[in-house]
Amino acid sequence: KLSSISSKFNSYFERIEAAEAEIDSAALALENARTRYIRHKLSKGAFMRLKQEYDKRIQNAIKTIDSIVFEIRHMAF
Numbered sequence: 001k002l003s004s005i006s007s008k009f010n011s012y013f014e015r016i017e018a019a020e021a022e023i024d025s026a027a028l029a030l031e032n033a034r035t036r037y038i039r040h041k042l043s044k045g046a047f048m049r050l051k052q053e054y055d056k057r058i059q060n061a062i063k064t065i066d067s068i069v070f071e072i073r074h075m076a077f
Helices: 002-038 044-076
Strands: none
16 A cells, blocks of 8 residues: 555656746746747737647646645545
């Protein structure tokens, strides 16, 4: 049973790491797009579309982390 719990937590941590990497990646891409927009290398429309996409990726990753934390909390009780 301990092995199965360990495996489950390992899976949780891998999913959290992947979600954190997604947040970092999307935040960096958003910052790059913002810089390009400020330097007039990207139109406002293109920037807004990219911003929506990156914001959605960040929010989805946050939801993933939140759901994993919720699962872990309910395992303990």
